[in-house]
Amino acid sequence: MQQINLELFGLFFASIFTGNILLTNYLGMCSFLGASREVKTAFGLGLAVTLVMGITTPLCWLVYYLILKPYDLYYLRFIIFIIVIAAFVQVAEICIERISEKLYHNLGIFLPLITVNCAILGACLFMEIRHYNFAQSVVYGFGSGIGWMLAVIAMAGIRQKMAKSRVPQPLAGAGIVLIIAGIMAIAFTGFSGVL
Amino acid sequence: MIEIVIAIAICCAITVSLTLIILLAEVTIGNYGECIISINDGARELKIDGGQTLLACLNEAEIYIPSACGGKGSCGLCTLQVTRGAGDYLPTELPWISEERRKENYRLACQIKVKNDLEIIIPESCFLVREVTAEVVAITDLTHDIKEVRLKLPVDSDIVFKAGQFMQIKTPKYKLCDEPVYRAYSISSSPDDETGLEFMIRLVPNGICTTYVHQFLNVGDMVTVNGAHGEFFLQDSERDIICIAGGSGMAPIMSILLDMRYRGIKRKVTYFFGAMTKRDLFYLDELKQLEKDLDDFTFIPALSQPKPEDNWQGETGLITEVIERNMTDGSNSEAYLCGSPGMINACVNVLTGKKVPEDQIYYDKFG
CATH class of the missing domain: 2.40.30.10 (Translation factors)
Known part of the structure; x- marks a missing residue:
């Protein structure tokens, strides 16, 4: 029991830091570049990604192992995963709008933006490639989401600090952000010896 | 063969069931029931199905609120007062509504979803x-x-x-x-x-x-x-009139001049028309005729980049420089401007320098 718990914790930690989906796989880059201008926006989007990733990864696990695999239809996983994610985002948006206006303003407006976020599909596909079980897929989904959020908030903080500094003209905008993302990725690999 | 059929069937089954879930969510969770929009303190009441934007609801009831972007929140024209029921301001509304207008509950009709009963105030002119x-x-x-x-x-x-x-x-x-x-x-x-x-x-x-x-x-x-x-139209007063517009910005000015001729208004009018070269000038004959027909109308066309072959004898330079040269005291004048935001801001500066009171400068900005 303890061993399983430790294993899950290890996976959780790895998905946030050492195997950060954004910084090691470079997935979800476009929203990462677009939404990292302000910490507040980055936090809202990060939260939305965590929620969607954390729920769709196990959801896709269920669909894959209960429907696709028994019928040997693993080659349909791309299209089916995309449909599942899109449908979930749609329903989540309707629910959030109904439940709380405040939550909708802070989180709901980002949901349509991440329907086609490749990090979310990426997490679902890694879950399948790495043969995670259901518990692992839950932990991996949430962990990856939190990792993505952490990276985007860190980047937003850096960009806010950088707003007043003089960036060489050819590097201004996406150029310098990609360079910083590279340095951040190197920094995150520093965690690899921890566990 | 049978494999393909199974694949298609399962694919369809998953898609259909997910669509059904979305539809179910929309009619149960996303259903806001019948909402009542009360307009101008109950002068008119609309009963509508909740869930649509306020702009769409009003359009459906044939009340046309101006909107140039088609409800995408990018023109800021569809502002109206929502006195009850609209909730907090959305991030998409904030760029269009100033601090002061927020105190008066001005909102963007295209961004507000009708989820409960609303009370709104719209100008009577919208009913026309x-x-x-x-x-x-x-x-x-x-x-x-x-x-x-x-x-x-x-x-x-x-x-x-x-x-x-x-x-x-x-x-x-x-x-x-x-x-x-x-x-x-x-x-x-x-x-x-x-x-x-x-x-x-x-x-x-x-x-x-x-x-x-x-x-x-x-x-x-x-x-x-x-x-x-629009709020850009000829005001009832006895003040002198200054019109500034280039290119297609001439449209509202032309309408004002024709209206003055029809109604026999005898106020002093000066129209500054800015263009780059001679080929950008138009309606010169009509304006010459208006100079004869109206009591005191002067048309001043100015070219900013006249070509040698234009043989241009008239005013040259930027329109702001031409106004600067041709205008004296503007304290008893009102001004009508139509053009790009940059041109309008520059002209407002020149006009206030000539003592035209700011609240007597009317303009239509277009991008």
Whole structure:
């Protein structure tokens, strides 16, 4: 029991830091570049990604192992995963709008933006490639989401600090952000010896 | 073979069941029931199904609030007061509504979803707005990039407008837009011309409506317009009038001048028209005629980059420099400006320098 718990914790930690989906796989880059201008926006989007990733990864696990695999239809996983994610985002948006206006303003407006976020599909596909079980897929989904959020908030903080500094003209905008993302990725690999 | 059938069946089954879940969520969770919109302290009440935007609900009830972007929150025209039931401001509204207007509960109608009963206040003039489908009877080239379009109004249309106001032209679905969109254009004809409406439309590269008008619209086509909208019109006063507009910005000014001639208004008018070269000038004969017909009207065209072959004898330089040279004390004047935001800001600076009170400077900004 303890061993399983430790294993899950290890996976959780790895998905946030050492195997950060954004910084090691470079997935979800476009929203990462677009939404990292302000910490507040980055936090809202990060939260939305965590929620969607954390729920769709196990959801896709269920669909894959209960429907696709028994019928040997693993080659349909791309299209089916995309449909599942899109449908979930749609329903989540309707629910959030109904439940709380405040939550909708802070989180709901980002949901349509991440329907086609490749990090979310990426997490679902890694879950399948790495043969995670259901518990692992839950932990991996949430962990990856939190990792993505952490990276985007860190980047937003850096960009806010950088707003007043003089960036060489050819590097201004996406150029310098990609360079910083590279340095951040190197920094995150520093965690690899921890566990 | 059977494998393919199973694959298709499962794919369809998953898609259909997910669609059903979404639909179910929409009719149960996303159903806000019947909502009541009370307009101007109960003067009118609308019963609508919740869930749509306020702008769409009002349009459905044939109350046309001006909107140039088609409800995308990018023009800021559809502002109105929502005194109860709208909730907090959305991030998409904030750029369009100043701190002061927020205190008066101004909101963007296209961004507010009707989820409960609302109380709103809209100007009485909005009830006078009509939508009609009219036939294009003439398209004339005014310059290389400005066309004049004349619409013949149906006999039973009761569109009324003040000289200077604008209409919204509906651009149907075509290669540049997936859905019909409305764009705002000032009326250039006189309000006393009850048979038709005229517009001056300059071709904007990739502009949805301007490209449509310049490349696809033909005489005989039907065009849907609604209006009139806008707070830019000739004020009742005895003050001198200064008009500043270049290019297709001439439209509302032309309407004002024609209206003055029709109503026999004898106020002093000076019209500064800025253009780059001689080929950008138009309507010179009409304006010369107006100089004769009106009591005290001076038309001052100015070229900023006259070519040698233009043989230009008139004013040259930027329009702001020309105003600076030709204007003395403006304290008893009111000004009407139509043009790009940059040109308007520059002209407002010059006019206030000439002592024209800021609240007597009226303008229509277009991008």
